[in-house]
Amino acid sequence: MDYQRIYNTIIERGKKRNLLEYAEEHHIVPRCLGGTDDESNLVNLTAEEHYVCHQLLVKIHPDNIGLVRAAMFMSAGHIVGPKRNNKTYGWLKRRFSDYMKGPNNPQKLNPRSGDRHHYYGKGRPPSEEWLTEEGREILSNKMIGDKNPCSGLKPWKHPRATDYTKGIWSNADEIYKVWLHNDMPSYCRLLALTTTGNYKDSDYYTKVGPFMNLVKYFRNGWVPTEDTEWKELKETI
Numbered sequence: 001m002d003y004q005r006i007y008n009t010i011i012e013r014g015k016k017r018n019l020l021e022y023a024e025e026h027h028i029v030p031r032c033l034g035g036t037d038d039e040s041n042l043v044n045l046t047a048e049e050h051y052v053c054h055q056l057l058v059k060i061h062p063d064n065i066g067l068v069r070a071a072m073f074m075s076a077g078h079i080v081g082p083k084r085n086n087k088t089y090g091w092l093k094r095r096f097s098d099y100m101k102g103p104n105n106p107q108k109l110n111p112r113s114g115d116r117h118h119y120y121g122k123g124r125p126p127s128e129e130w131l132t133e134e135g136r137e138i139l140s141n142k143m144i145g146d147k148n149p150c151s152g153l154k155p156w157k158h159p160r161a162t163d164y165t166k167g168i169w170s171n172a173d174e175i176y177k178v179w180l181h182n183d184m185p186s187y188c189r190l191l192a193l194t195t196t197g198n199y200k201d202s203d204y205y206t207k208v209g210p211f212m213n214l215v216k217y218f219r220n221g222w223v224p225t226e227d228t229e230w231k232e233l234k235e236t237i
Contacts, residue, residue, distance in 0.1 A: 002061040010053055014043040022097050024050040026181075030057060032066030050074075130188040154231050155213050168210040174207050177219055187211040 004112070006092045011028055023044040029035030045053065047083065061067055156169040175194050179185065182193060191211045224230045 003056050006155060007060065010045070010049050010056075011043055014045045014049065017048065019044050023048065026050050026053060028068060030064075030070075032064060039173040070225060154227075154229050154233075155210065157229075164206070165210045167232070168195070168214070169230070172214060172230060173234075175211075175214060176218060176224055179215070182217070187215040 014026075015122075024047055025045050026045050026049075027035045028041050028043055031037075035041050051074055052069070054074055057067045058064075058071045154169075156166045158199055170195075175190065178193050182189070185193065187208060188211075191208050194211075195207065
């Protein structure tokens, strides 16, 4: 089958008409093949045509992983039936477009103004100067060493420390023994050896957080019972 001919036919048809209904913008030459965002490389297609074009592009260029990923993304999900086709894809996209035009649009439900703005009460967002390499270096230098407000603070004294993390650090002496007696394992293994936590838990990443720092401390030669600040923690918990 001549997939290139079919693809070209769909593209030429799209160029010669003006869609008044829902349409999707398509790169005639995909960006992963060197295509640009120039208007000459863009065409409006129906959702069904857009879906088919991406399947055809994979047929034409089967070894291009970028095209494979794009087609997989469009084909993903099991919203209607066991798998999608171009008709299902088009119906879903039009339905979603109509839904977002109405009062259900999150911008209409929660306009970003006043105390509803995501930066309200948090200070101004970083200016664009920090998006440059030079700006990031300046920002980094402002936080180095003693300039960092949290510099020198032990983890259990950090502003973001919770009762859970403080509780883990207060038992650092026992955890240290387990770490030594099990050939100095990684933080994941150490968590499993000392608590009931494992990667299947919904709060796994919350649980494993302090163990990451514990292992860093242990590997750097930190011994809990020799730390006076830690002893103070042990006495208070």
